[in-house]
Each structure stands twice: as structure tokens, then as C-alpha cells.
Amino acid sequence: MSQLLIVAAEEMENPLVPPVPELVIGLIAFVIVFGFLAWKLLPNINKVLEQRREAIEGGIEKAEAAQTEAQSVLEQYKAQLAEARHEAARLRQEAQEQGATLITEMRAEGQRQREEIVAAGHAQIEADRKAAASALRQDVGKLATELAGKLVGESLEDHARQSRVIDRFLDELEEKAEAGR
Amino acid sequence: MSADPTQVLAFETDCHIFDGCGFPAPGLHSFLFEPLWGDADSNVYFNKTMLLALLGSIVIVGFFWAAFRKPQVVPGKLQMVAEAGYDFIRRGVVYETIGKKEGEKYVPLIVSLFFFIWMMNLWSIIPVAQFPVTAIIAYPAVLALIVYVLWVSLTFKRHGFVGFFKNVTGYDKSLGAVLPLAMLIEFFSNLLVRPFTHAVRLFANMFAGHTLLLLFTIASWYLLNGIGIAYAGVSFIMTVVMTAFELFIQALQAYVFVLLTCTYIQGALAEHH
Numbered sequence: 510m511s512q513l514l515i516v517a518a519e520e521m522e523n524p525l526v527p528p529v530p531e532l533v534i535g536l537i538a539f540v541i542v543f544g545f546l547a548w549k550l551l552p553n554i555n556k557v558l559e560q561r562r563e564a565i566e567g568g569i570e571k572a573e574a575a576q577t578e579a580q581s582v583l584e585q586y587k588a589q590l591a592e593a594r595h596e597a598a599r600l601r602q603e604a605q606e607q608g609a610t611l612i613t614e615m616r617a618e619g620q621r622q623r624e625e626i627v628a629a630g631h632a633q634i635e636a637d638r639k640a641a642a643s644a645l646r647q648d649v650g651k652l653a654t655e656l657a658g659k660l661v662g663e664s665l666e667d668h669a670r671q672s673r674v675i676d677r678f679l680d681e682l683e684e685k686a687e688a689g690r
Numbered sequence: 691m692s693a694d695p696t697q698v699l700a701f702e703t704d705c706h707i708f709d710g711c712g713f714p715a716p717g718l719h720s721f722l723f724e725p726l727w728g729d730a731d732s733n734v735y736f737n738k739t740m741l742l743a744l745l746g747s748i749v750i751v752g753f754f755w756a757a758f759r760k761p762q763v764v765p766g767k768l769q770m771v772a773e774a775g776y777d778f779i780r781r782g783v784v785y786e787t788i789g790k791k792e793g794e795k796y797v798p799l800i801v802s803l804f805f806f807i808w809m810m811n812l813w814s815i816i817p818v819a820q821f822p823v824t825a826i827i828a829y830p831a832v833l834a835l836i837v838y839v840l841w842v843s844l845t846f847k848r849h850g851f852v853g854f855f856k857n858v859t860g861y862d863k864s865l866g867a868v869l870p871l872a873m874l875i876e877f878f879s880n881l882l883v884r885p886f887t888h889a890v891r892l893f894a895n896m897f898a899g900h901t902l903l904l905l906f907t908i909a910s911w912y913l914l915n916g917i918g919i920a921y922a923g924v925s926f927i928m929t930v931v932m933t934a935f936e937l938f939i940q941a942l943q944a945y946v947f948v949l950l951t952c953t954y955i956q957g958a959l960a961e962h963h
Contacts, residue, residue, distance in 0.1 A: 537744070
């Protein structure tokens with residue numbers, strides 16, 4: 510058997526010498542693979558990979574745009590809120606000031622009115638007092654004259670004198686009242 | 691035992707240990723196939739490796755056709771797997787070595803080379819086929835030849851005649867007196883030895899791998915007698931282990947082949963060093 514093997518091996522060609530038909534078939538087999546891949550299949554997938562890349566990048570861009578918009582809207586909103594707060598504070602301040610001036614005005618008005626009323630009352634009282642004083646003076650004079658007349662028994666005709674006496678009396682009374690105060 | 695040892699597989703015989711029959715060791719004859727059609731002497735024939743080569747092409751084209759014929763932006767499972775493979779070669783090999791700008795043109799070639807070689811290697815462990823097409827020198831040779839022609843023409847186109855010579859010989863003035871010797875060595879290494887080693891590296895790996903698998907498979911059968919059964923078990927376990935190892939080597943060798951291809955192309959495109 511080993512004899513047979515040796516004989517067979519001697520008959521065999523060098524394994525490093527390629528047989529031509531196998532070279533040809535090998536070339537054909539590879540060209541089939543290369544042809545299909547290079548002609549259609551790899552360009553196909555490249556297109557799709559590119560589309561996918563664009564889709565992903567587009568998505569990222571969209572998200573970024575949305576974020577920027579949201580940010581600007583937020584800032585706008587914040588600004589509006591701050592403005593509103595400011596406005597409200599201003600209004601409150603104004604109202605306070607207005608209220609304060611109103612109160613001062615009203616207070617002044619009330620004061621004025623009070624003073625007017627008081628003054629009017631004083632004037633009235635003074636007038637009344639004067640009227641009462643003059644009426645009293647006349648009555649006192651008359652009564653005193655009558656009384657004196659009755660006491661004396663004669664009418665005191667001399668008016669001029671009479672009135673001077675009474676006046677003097679009354680003035681003395683007043684002076685006493687002034688001093689007693 | 692049949693008269694023609696080239697046509698006998700170990701398990702086709704009743705040859706076992708202690709039966710007074712020698713170990714039918716695998717050898718060169720394990721890599722020869724009677725033509726399925728035609729005559730081996732006339733150079734017009736069709737054998738198992740040719741069938742496997744063409745079938746392998748159909749498998750690859752079929753796979754990528756199914757995956758990439760109508761690709762979706764949101765990929766299905768098959769497309770995702772194919773994309774992962776495609777992307778691995780494109781990004782991990784071509785862009786890494788040649789660069790994105792210059793390398794884009796060569797992506798289809800490199801991707802085709804990788805998957806073609808991988809498929810041809812894979813036949814080694816696919817039941818019924820069980821023969822790596824690349825263990826026949828013709829197949830690696832034709833691929834290495836394509837790369838060689840591309841490399842030479844690219845170098846010419848990029849650098850012109852003098853530039854080509856400088857590129858191939860690694861012309862570098864700073865070497866001084868050693869320059870002629872260095873140029874001679876570089877010339878032989880780049881122009882004559884390199885395509886040979888490029889093809890033989892793949893061929894020899896697959897050849898050796900297949901021989902190892904054959905050895906343990908045949909031994910498992912051959913030892914299946916008497917006390918030998920224990921050893922047959924060991925041999926069978928080795929067959930399984932070596933099959934797993936081959937699975938790794940097949941992908942690795944395909945990767946190495948395309949990686950070297952890329953470095954050759956890169957060297958052709960680069961300014962001479």
C-alpha cells in the first residue's frame with residue numbers, strides 16, 4: 510500500500526503549480542461576487558446608509574431647533590412675567606401714592622371744614638352774645654331805672670345822664686368780670 | 691483498499707488498527723479530485739473544487755442580494771447582519787489602512803475579496819463539501835494576481851516610471867552605501883516574492899488546516915478497534931476542537947489577506963518613502 514502511495518505521490522503535480530482550469534473558474538467565481546457587489550448591492554446599501562445618516566442628523570438638527578425655540582419662548586415668557594411683575598409693582602406704588610395724597614387732601618379738607626364750622630359757630634356765638642349783651646344792657650338799664658324811679662319816687666327823666674350812669678355801672682361790672690377771670 | 695489511493699476516503703475502507711492494515715495517512719492525494727465532468731488530461735474538466743467555488747459565489751451573492759437588494763433605512767435582521775460585515779471591512783480594514791478619502795474606491799473590491807475568501811475557506815467545515823477551496827493554490831493565486839496587477843498599475847499611475855521604480859525598491863538616499871543592496875532586496879521582496887507569499891499564506895493555512903482535520907478524522911475511524919477505541923475518542927475530540935479552531939483560522943486568514951491587500955494599495959498610493 511505504501512508503495513502505491515509513493516507511486517501516486519510521484520505522479521501528482523506540485524501543489525504549488527496552479528492548474529489552468531481552476532485558475533479560470535476561480536477568476537469567474539470571484540468576478541461573479543465582485544460584479545454583483547460592486548454593480549448593485551454595495552451602491553444600494555451605501556445609499557441607504559447615507560439616507561440613514563441624514564435622517565439621524567436631520568433628527569438631531571430638528572431637536573436642536575426645537576430646543577432653541579423652546580429656550581427663546583421660555584425667555585420671552587420670563588421677560589413678560591418680569592414685566593408684568595414690574596407693572597403690578599408700579600401700579601401698587603401709584604395706588605399707594607394716590608391713596609396717600611387723597612387721604613392728605615381729605616384730611617386738609619376736613620380740617621378746613623372743621624375750622625369753617627368752628628369759626629361760624631364762634632361768630633354766631635359772638636353775635637348772639639353781643640345781641641344778648643345789648644338786650645341785657647337795655648333791660649338792666651330799664652329795670653334799674655324803673656327800680657330807682659320807684660325808689661326815688663320820681664321818674665328819672667334825664668336820659669343822657671341816666672344812660673351814662675348805667676353805662677358806667679355796667680362797665681364796672683365788666684371790668685370786675687374781666688379781673689375775676 | 692482500492693487500487694487507486696487518491697480516490698479512497700478512510701471511512702470508505704474497513705481499515706482499522708490491529709487489522710493488519712496501515713494507517714491511511716492524508717497527503718497530497720487528499721487534495722486531488724477526479725473530474726466530475728471532462729478529462730483531467732485535456733484541461734477541460736469540472737471537479738469538486740470548481741463546483742464549490744461557483745456554489746460559494748452563488749451563496750455570497752444570494753446572501754447579499756437578499757440583504758441589500760431593497761435595503762431599508764431601518765434595517766431588518768438579515769440586513770443588519772450583512773451591514774455589520776460590510777461595515778467591519780469598510781471601516782475596520784479599508785478606512786483604517788488606506789483612509790476614507792482614498793479608500794472609498796477600493797471598498798467593493800476589498801469587501802468582495804473578504805467574503806469570497808471566507809466562504810471558500812468555510813467550505814472546509816460545511817458537511818458534505820468539507821473541502822476548503824483555497825487549499826488549491828489556483829484560487830488564492832488568482833486573487834493574489836488581481837491584487838498584484840492592481841498594485842502595479844496603481845503604482846505606475848501614481849508615480850510614473852521612475853517613481854514606480856523608487857517605490858518598489860524603497861529608494862532612500864540616507865541609506866548611503868547599503869542603498870544598492872537594500873534596493874535589490876526590496877525589489878525582489880516587493881515585486882517577485884510578495885505576490886507569491888500573499889497567495890501561499892492563505893493556501894498553506896487552509897492546506898494545513900484541512901490536513902489536520904483529515905488526520906484526526908481518519909484516525910478516529912482507523913483507531914476504532916479493540917483498545918484503540920479509547921484513542922479514537924481522543925482523536926474525535928481533537929477533530930471537534932480542530933474544527934472550531936479552523937472556523938477561527940478561516941475568518942482570520944480572509945482578514946489577513948484583505949488587510950495585506952489594503953496595505954499594498956496604501957503603499958502604492960503613498961508618496962514614496
